[in-house]
Amino acid sequence: MAKIAFIGLGNMGQPMATCLVKAGHDVVVFDLVESAMQALEAAGAKAAPSAAAAAEGAEYVISMLPAGQHVERLYLGPDGLLARLPTGSVVVDSSTIDAMTARKVGAEAQAQGITFVDAPVSGGIGGAKAGTLTFIVGGAESAFEQVKSVLEPMARHVFHAGDLGAGQVAKACNNMLLAVLMAGTTEALALGVKNGLDPAVLSNIMQQSSGGNWVLNGYNPWPGVMPGAPASNDYQGGFQVDLMLKDLGLATDMATASHAAMPMGALARNLYALHAQRGHGKQDFSSLQFFFTSAE
Numbered sequence: 653m654a655k656i657a658f659i660g661l662g663n664m665g666q667p668m669a670t671c672l673v674k675a676g677h678d679v680v681v682f683d684l685v686e687s688a689m690q691a692l693e694a695a696g697a698k699a700a701p702s703a704a705a706a707a708e709g710a711e712y713v714i715s716m717l718p719a720g721q722h723v724e725r726l727y728l729g730p731d732g733l734l735a736r737l738p739t740g741s742v743v744v745d746s747s748t749i750d751a752m753t754a755r756k757v758g759a760e761a762q763a764q765g766i767t768f769v770d771a772p773v774s775g776g777i778g779g780a781k782a783g784t785l786t787f788i789v790g791g792a793e794s795a796f797e798q799v800k801s802v803l804e805p806m807a808r809h810v811f812h813a814g815d816l817g818a819g820q821v822a823k824a825c826n827n828m829l830l831a832v833l834m835a836g837t838t839e840a841l842a843l844g845v846k847n848g849l850d851p852a853v854l855s856n857i858m859q860q861s862s863g864g865n866w867v868l869n870g871y872n873p874w875p876g877v878m879p880g881a882p883a884s885n886d887y888q889g890g891f892q893v894d895l896m897l898k899d900l901g902l903a904t905d906m907a908t909a910s911h912a913a914m915p916m917g918a919l920a921r922n923l924y925a926l927h928a929q930r931g932h933g934k935q936d937f938s939s940l941q942f943f944f945t946s947a948e
């Protein structure tokens with residue numbers, strides 16, 4: 653069993669670290685918010701007073717932080733972890749951040765003989781709790797082989813997307829597509845209901861027809877259609893609009909830098925920006941349904 657430092661115990665990090673404890677790993681945790689560490693201590697992890705203290709003697713460091721600036725500060729900032737970790741350590745950053753920051757931290761790690769991979773995840777809080785996340789890993793083939801087994805207690809799938817940063821590129825593409833699918837699905841449901849259809853009947857028809865997609869299969873945005881979905885829980889407990897907006901910003905930056913056209917993603921980003929401005933930032937991203945129904 654491995655000695656693992658886990659940094660960042662928010663909505664995702666907390667259940668992910670718990671999966672590692674349950675798998676029998678020796679886990680030391682740190683979060684800036686002290687109360688976030690209590691659940692992990694109760695589950696059997698040790699809490700550390702700082703990220704540096706958590707990383708002391710660890711074979712693996714896993715981070716799950718909000719955005720690129722947090723990751724850069726943790727590893728490269730004053731008192732940053734890369735300057736403290738011994739050669740041969742392995743670092744996995746699972747935060748969803750820009751590929752450029754992932755490559756910058758990865759290159760610095762490499763220069764110090766530390767293995768680094770970017771490994772953002774898909775599957776949400778439900779997947780984190782169930783240990784069924786999809787990890788999308790960017791890094792050398794040898795690094796991928798090194799991290800695979802430590803990710804497995806948290807994962808259903810562990811993919812190797814390519815070199816350093818490739819995990820973040822694939823994640824941004826996936827979430828851009830997900831935003832477009834959600835926008836299209838909420839629009840279609842509102843159109844059907846306005847024209848007299850029952851949203852559950854329409855959902856079932858589209859699910860079995862050529863409009864079928866991931867959103868209709870497991871994340872229906874219309875309240876009451878799918879009992880387990882955030883839409884049936886007042887749009888709580890899922891993937892926040894603000895985080896989707898952040899990811900659409902990452903896709904937009906990537907498209908700008910690579911001169912790629914991204915018309916559908918741009919439209920989805922604008923819809924989510926307006927939706928957040930109207931006070932829905934902390935709700936699940938399927939609350940975009942309100943965008944098409946709130947005027948009724």
Ligand code: NAD
Pocket residue numbers: 659660661662663664665682683684685688703716717718719722725726746747748749773774775776777890891892895
């Ligand atoms: P969150 O805001 O709930 O948690 C982030 C945690 O990091 C907080 O507890 C915060 O205190 C801690 N933190 C920040 N800076 C720190 C530092 N320097 N040292 C220690 N702790 C620090 O966010 P989340 O929902 O857990 O998401 C984390 C990442 O995973 C984000 O990049 C997000 O985009 C991505 N993600 C989220 C979901 C989801 O459904 N929530 C799904 C897939 C990916």
